Amino acid sequence: MNKLYIDKIRSDFPILSREINGNKLVYLDNAATTQKPNLVIDSISDFYKNTNSNVHRGIHTLSIESTEAYELAREKIAKLINSPSSETVIWTRNTSESINLVAFTWGEKNISSGDNIVITPMEHHSNIVPWQQIAKKKDAEIRYLPMTKDGKIELSNISKIIDSKTKIVSLTHISNVLGTINPVKKITEIAHKNDAVVLLDAAQSVPHMPVDVIELDVDFLTFSIHKMMGPTGIGILYGKKHILSEMPPYMFGGDMILEVSYEKDAKWNSLPYKFEAGTPNFADAVASGVAVDYLNQLGLENIWQHEKKITEYAMNKLSELKKIHILGSLDSNDRGGVISFYHQDIHPHDLGTALDQRGIAIRTGHHCAMPLVRSYDIVAAARISFYIYNTFEEIDIFISSLKEIEGYFTK
């Protein structure tokens, strides 16, 4: 993608022309959340100005329009991930809620004492803690797939971990710390041979690359709309229909029921509504559909290729700085657009603050993956992460600022 095209894309994002501490914003914290284009921002205010009404409830025009817009957005999400139907696409609040939903409904029903749950050492807390909680409740074991120092799953040893007692393998598609792209198809094949299901945490993949649930054959897929140019407070759980149909509801209340009486039991609504209790976040769902339109307009393959180039460029530049240590693989072909690193003499928080003074937003800390960051014998790391609107010039500004800060701290 040439510079002119990226500049045109950048002009769709009002925040990118902001100044921070007297400098032009360089936003390199996209793995935490992404910026929003005008189309998405405008769709939210347009919805409240023109269409706002509760969904699935009214027979009046506004409610019908609102319901249609809400369901159309669901269909757009289904198409984006190649879900065979929109029935199997459930709106949640975010990836964390989607994983919790699976752990405490599917897990509650299917995990028993002596079973095991397999995850990887590179999971975000939201794909560790729910499993630990359900494992504790059910007296099940948590197992970790073996990982090399450069952040790759060791497939040769995997059959020692995934066995006939494995009920679920829950793993990230792309690590939010190491950038590792995991071999999902291979792991899924092994899990299925052992009659285990697979949950793919796609928080860092669906926004950046084409993801196809049929091709990957995963049983569940989770992601957050705020990481793909859409609004906050809304996320997705996809599941295979026969699995979702058998799962008990997660929350109870309006819209998720078919029939309620004064007696003890109610009848549950069909998919996907069984999992959507109460008034849903329909305004943001509609804006999510607009975010999907925008992503499709740019092309996910184009986004992926642009990020790969930016990542390679940034990795090469960072590797020239001898006191910087990159976590994970040093081969940019193995990664998505995420690079975590530390400076051997400067605390990441000092680095983050000094960069912020120059208008550069990066993430510092444990990145919600405390066990992983600690496994590298550090307490915190700095992280830069990219999206379609990042430029090579921004990487140059970041690197020259890093050199300047290094000079200042280490003189």
Ligand SMILES: Cc1ncc(COP(=O)(O)O)c(C=O)c1O
């Ligand atoms: C890989 C991964 N999984 C899960 C999450 C949690 O997403 P959310 O905070 O939107 O629930 C994140 C967020 O950074 C992530 O990067």
